[in-house]
Amino acid sequence: MTELLVGTKKGLFVLEGEPGGELDVKARAFAGEPVEYAMRDLHTGRLVASVTSAFYGPKIWYADDPSGEWEQAAGVTLPEGGEAALERIWTIVGGEGDGDRALYAGGDPGVLFESRDGGASWELNRALWDHPTRPDWQPGGGGLCLHSIVPWPGDPDRLAMGISAAGVWLTEDGGNTWHQGNEGLVARYVPEESREETTALCIHRLHRAPRRPERMFMQFHGGVYRSDDAGESWIDIGAGLPSDFGFPLAIDPADPDSAYVIPLSADMDRVTPDGRVRVYETRDAGESWTERGDGLPQENAYLTVLRHGLDRRGEGRELELYFGTTTGEVFGSGDAGASWFAAAKHLPPVYSVRATR
Amino acid sequence: MALVRLRGPLKRLAGDRSEQSVEAGTVCELLRRLEHEHPAVDGWILDERGVIRRHINVFVNGECVREDAPVAPDDRIDVLPAISGG
Numbered sequence: 001m002t003e004l005l006v007g008t009k010k011g012l013f014v015l016e017g018e019p020g021g022e023l024d025v026k027a028r029a030f031a032g033e034p035v036e037y038a039m040r041d042l043h044t045g046r047l048v049a050s051v052t053s054a055f056y057g058p059k060i061w062y063a064d065d066p067s068g069e070w071e072q073a074a075g076v077t078l079p080e081g082g083e084a085a086l087e088r089i090w091t092i093v094g095g096e097g098d099g100d101r102a103l104y105a106g107g108d109p110g111v112l113f114e115s116r117d118g119g120a121s122w123e124l125n126r127a128l129w130d131h132p133t134r135p136d137w138q139p140g141g142g143g144l145c146l147h148s149i150v151p152w153p154g155d156p157d158r159l160a161m162g163i164s165a166a167g168v169w170l171t172e173d174g175g176n177t178w179h180q181g182n183e184g185l186v187a188r189y190v191p192e193e194s195r196e197e198t199t200a201l202c203i204h205r206l207h208r209a210p211r212r213p214e215r216m217f218m219q220f221h222g223g224v225y226r227s228d229d230a231g232e233s234w235i236d237i238g239a240g241l242p243s244d245f246g247f248p249l250a251i252d253p254a255d256p257d258s259a260y261v262i263p264l265s266a267d268m269d270r271v272t273p274d275g276r277v278r279v280y281e282t283r284d285a286g287e288s289w290t291e292r293g294d295g296l297p298q299e300n301a302y303l304t305v306l307r308h309g310l311d312r313r314g315e316g317r318e319l320e321l322y323f324g325t326t327t328g329e330v331f332g333s334g335d336a337g338a339s340w341f342a343a344a345k346h347l348p349p350v351y352s353v354r355a356t357r
Numbered sequence: 358m359a360l361v362r363l364r365g366p367l368k369r370l371a372g373d374r375s376e377q378s379v380e381a382g383t384v385c386e387l388l389r390r391l392e393h394e395h396p397a398v399d400g401w402i403l404d405e406r407g408v409i410r411r412h413i414n415v416f417v418n419g420e421c422v423r424e425d426a427p428v429a430p431d432d433r434i435d436v437l438p439a440i441s442g443g
Binding site for chain 1: 402406
């Protein structure tokens with residue numbers, strides 16, 4: 001049984017079912033509220049969700065049962081009396097491996113929170129908050145969003161993060177110090193003479209290959225990249241895609257050479273190219289890409305998938321993939337992208353999809 | 358003391374009471390005291406900067422005001438979500 005946590009503009013939807021057909025809506029929470037992201041903490045089994053009320057601001061909530069009472073988490077706030085306010089929590093990620101039971105939450109304005117109690121209380125990472133380069137960080141179109149948090153399996157001291165548009169950030173000492181890992185990234189959206197020194201690097205999504213943790217993949221704002229040195233430097237692997245612009249990215253944990261992206265036409269035309277919905281897969285670390293569209297709309301389909309709209313469950317031959325669109329559809333694949341089915345059709349605009357069990 | 362009227366989730370967070378009596382000289386001070394008396398309200402009306410959230414409106418005797426507006430003992434303060442959404 002697969003469980004999907006689908007964050008939408010109008011609440012959290014919990015879908016359940018077997019791959020191959022439409023999933024059942026088992027629960028809806030936060031009716032009417034924008035749910036940016038929801039995840040299930042594998043250590044506690046608890047659901048943790050970020051909700052940004054247009055009226056009351058961003059909060060993190062947690063619950064054992066999505067249909068029951070949700071508790072507001074404590075500590076999800078910036079230092080009082082400063083010049084900044086917390087705008088949004090973009091993502092919540094669990095540590096990987098038995099040695100890392102932490103939860104991490106990333107938000108706007110480029111902030112990281114950590115929880116050591118399963119999401120009930122959170123603490124701001126001060127080293128990142130106080131980083132001396134922070135005044136130079138530039139927000140992307142969605143704000144200064146820390147949207148990707150990538151633990152290192154078995155080593156809780158090592159973490160990589162992506163901030164739009166402040167680049168890749170790496171720590172090797174549990175978040176006490178941070179440095180950037182941007183070598184090789186090319187910001188085609190700034191003048192050529194500024195590309196070498198710009199720090200306005202618009203990362204769209206990051207993932208790590210757990211069986212080879214120094215291998216990472218990135219969807220950039222124009223460019224798809226791979227790193228073989230734990231995010232210190234990057235190699236452009238976008239050749240062969242119909243467009244190297246897009247937002248989401250996924251990997252097959254069983255295969256360090258695998259990645260999946262969903263290209264959009266261009267920065268100025270953020271829909272699936274040619275009215276066809278296609279997922280692209282590489283199994284050779286980006287040397288080549290294969291179109292995976294069997295079962296997806298292939299005519300007059302101009303869809304948008306946001307950065308957290310794609311997720312996977314399982315691995316290898318059992319790999320399932322799911323993605324949601326801003327027009328309220330969720331598509332799934334139970335065979336690693338070879339064929340696709342409609343998992344949900346009439347949801348509100350989908351912000352995020354998390355496949356949990 | 359000024360009379361503060363709350364509704365929706367704010368009422369629930371403030372002890373499930375729609376009316377609260379609070380002594381304060383300004384709107385910001387009043388909202389901070391409300392947070393102090395009902396910690397669950399913290400962060401729901403004022404953000405970290407002490408600014409009223411963009412889509413919350415605070416009225417003093419029917420007039421929409423900002424944080425630094427004065428509050429007198431007999432004033433009536435309404436805290437309402439703005440007419441917005443999508």
